[in-house]
Amino acid sequence: MTEKKFEEAMERLENIVESLxxxxxxxxxxxxxxxxxxxxxxxxxxxxxxxxxxxxxxxxDQSGKYSRQPFETGEKEDD
Numbered sequence: 001m002t003e004k005k006f007e008e009a010m011e012r013l014e015n016i017v018e019s020l021x022x023x024x025x026x027x028x029x030x031x032x033x034x035x036x037x038x039x040x041x042x043x044x045x046x047x048x049x050x051x052x053x054x055x056x057x058x059x060x061d062q063s064g065k066y067s068r069q070p071f072e073t074g075e076k077e078d079d
Contacts, residue, residue: 006047013040 016037020030 004043006044009040009044009047013037013044016040 016033019025020033020037025033
């Protein structure tokens with residue numbers, strides 16, 4: 001099985017949302033699309049979390065040395 005790409009998953013998710021918003025699908029089709037969409041949301045969220053963990057910033061300290069620090073958005077997580 002080939003690995004899904006984030007961009008492809010997002011594009012498919014956008015197509016699903018457009019189809020659901022039109023409102024001309026049967027209940028069965030809507031449920032099928034909804035289920036696929038939820039799987040794509042989970043996949044994309046996971047990919048974004050992976051990317052966030054990998055992002056590092058170089059910070060220059062007072063001695064002029066650079067150190068790696070986790071990227072922080074300034075947003076607090078709700079626990």
